[in-house]
Amino acid sequence: MKLILAIVHNDDVARLTERLTEAGFGATRVASTGGFLRQGNTTFLIGVDDAHVDDVIALIRDTCRRRTQYVHPLPPAGFGEEMAYAQPIEVEVGGALIFVIPVERVERI
DSSP states (O other), X not given: OEEEEEEEEGGGHHHHHHHHHXXXXXXXXXXXXXXXXXXXXXXXXEEEOGGGHHHHHHHHHHHOOEEEEEEXXXXXXXXXXXXXXXXXXXXXXXXXXXXXXXXXXXXXX
């Protein structure tokens, strides 16, 4: 058994939830925030048998796409207001960050 942690951009959450449900995979969603852009993400916790890990990863890959957007960088703590008016920068968002973790024991109570 494996636990898949998938950190997904909020724009992809609804579609990924739908696709996981259609494929018969249960998931728990936890709201999270990215450190660099400080934008909303969702972390999916998906428990699957070893044989289904590649299926879930393929589903995530097909659903969560990377894209670019322009953002105004937030100044680091302690810097003056002049940093707050910096020009927008183009960044890549979306996609997913996936961790696959072995699970020693599972109990449903």
